[in-house]
Amino acid sequence: MAPSRVDSPEPIPSPAPGKLQSIQTQQPHYGDFRDDFFRDGYAVIKGVMSKERASEYQSEALTWLESFGLGFDRNDKSTWKKENLPQSWKGGMYLHFSAAHEKYVWDVRCEPGVIAPFAKLWGTDELVVSFDTVNITLPQSIVGTYDSQPWPHCDQAPERKGLVCVQGIVNLSSAGPDDGGLIVMKGSAPLFDQFFEENPVTGPTPWRTAKHKDFHPFSDKDLDWYRERGCELIKVCAEPGDLILWDSRQMHWAQFGTSDVVRTIVYATYTPAAWMSEEDREKKKELFEGYETTTHWPHTNLYTHGKAMVKVDGEEVVDPLERDEPLTKPVRSERLLQLAGVKPY
Numbered sequence: 158m159a160p161s162r163v164d165s166p167e168p169i170p171s172p173a174p175g176k177l178q179s180i181q182t183q184q185p186h187y188g189d190f191r192d193d194f195f196r197d198g199y200a201v202i203k204g205v206m207s208k209e210r211a212s213e214y215q216s217e218a219l220t221w222l223e224s225f226g227l228g229f230d231r232n233d234k235s236t237w238k239k240e241n242l243p244q245s246w247k248g249g250m251y252l253h254f255s256a257a258h259e260k261y262v263w264d265v266r267c268e269p270g271v272i273a274p275f276a277k278l279w280g281t282d283e284l285v286v287s288f289d290t291v292n293i294t295l296p297q298s299i300v301g302t303y304d305s306q307p308w309p310h311c312d313q314a315p316e317r318k319g320l321v322c323v324q325g326i327v328n329l330s331s332a333g334p335d336d337g338g339l340i341v342m343k344g345s346a347p348l349f350d351q352f353f354e355e356n357p358v359t360g361p362t363p364w365r366t367a368k369h370k371d372f373h374p375f376s377d378k379d380l381d382w383y384r385e386r387g388c389e390l391i392k393v394c395a396e397p398g399d400l401i402l403w404d405s406r407q408m409h410w411a412q413f414g415t416s417d418v419v420r421t422i423v424y425a426t427y428t429p430a431a432w433m434s435e436e437d438r439e440k441k442k443e444l445f446e447g448y449e450t451t452t453h454w455p456h457t458n459l460y461t462h463g464k465a466m467v468k469v470d471g472e473e474v475v476d477p478l479e480r481d482e483p484l485t486k487p488v489r490s491e492r493l494l495q496l497a498g499v500k501p502y
């Protein structure tokens with residue numbers, strides 16, 4: 158489905174549970190990751206699963222990548238070539254092929270250690286999760302360079318106020334200083350409202366498609382605005398089994414690594430199920446049954462990335478590698494169906 162343009166952004170009502178509002182205004186001391194999160198706009202939670210478990214999940218991700226039969230073999234680096242892989246975005250984000258619904262991806266989303274920090278942040282474990290995808294990026298040192306221009310952005314529309322979305326990366330590989338990983342403008346999330354008051358969005362906004370309603374790209378001068386207010390760019394380092402959380406109002410992008418690590422992560426975002434409207438619940442069920450991959454928003458702004466397309470004789474056709482269902486379907490446990498928004502709490 159082609160996204161329709163959103164020409165004039167309308168004010169977006171944000172769910173604002175009283176509990177959360179008081180968290181934001183009182184800034185209490187928690188003595189845990191939430192202090193970092195509310196101050197810096199991001200936090201790293203160590204060891205939400207064991208390194209061994211993370212390595213098993215990474216292995217399943219590589220098995221999935223090999224399953225397309227294009228010649229990629231994890232054990233033979235001479236096969237590590239871009240042409241031996243299915244199409245992806247930005248080097249390794251798999252937006253198609255039912256990637257978001259593979260069993261191992263759902264297993265990661267259902268890991269209690271992954272869910273717990275979100276439950277703590279939102280004050281409820283009745284959550285829904287995004288049908289976000291995986292990122293499996295082979296190292297530039299072997300496959301050659303990617304388009305590595307930074308694309309600083311936030312994933313929340315300027316008119317959507319307050320903390321309403323917290324994104325997550327479950328690290329299945331190392332994200333050290335030389336590995337691929339997340340860059341954040343530390344401390345930018347708390348300045349979100351001030352930034353857009355002082356720098357209102359004017360003129361054409363071609364990026365505001367329905368699918369990218371909650372998105373805003375930043376310019377170099379915007380980076381300076383944040384720096385002048387004490388923010389700094391940070392490469393977020395993490396180990397396999399660690400969870401990175403960041404506020405969707407935070408400026409961020411992904412940086413390719415120079416090491417030989419295969420960056421392997423699962424994106425997972427959870428928000429309170431109570432925030433989802435009945436209309437969105439129906440849409441979410443449909444997307445789940447169709448094994449569709451969406452943006453990182455779990456409870457609203459639900460749009461599929463659609464089918465992978467290729468050009469044949471100048472015409473766009475569905476990629477022959479596209480799949481109607483995952484290679485290994487997830488087990489439909491009660492918890493999974495609740496997180497998917499299919500079964501009410």
Ligand SMILES: [Fe+2]
Pocket residue numbers: 310311312409
């Ligand atoms: Fe983003």
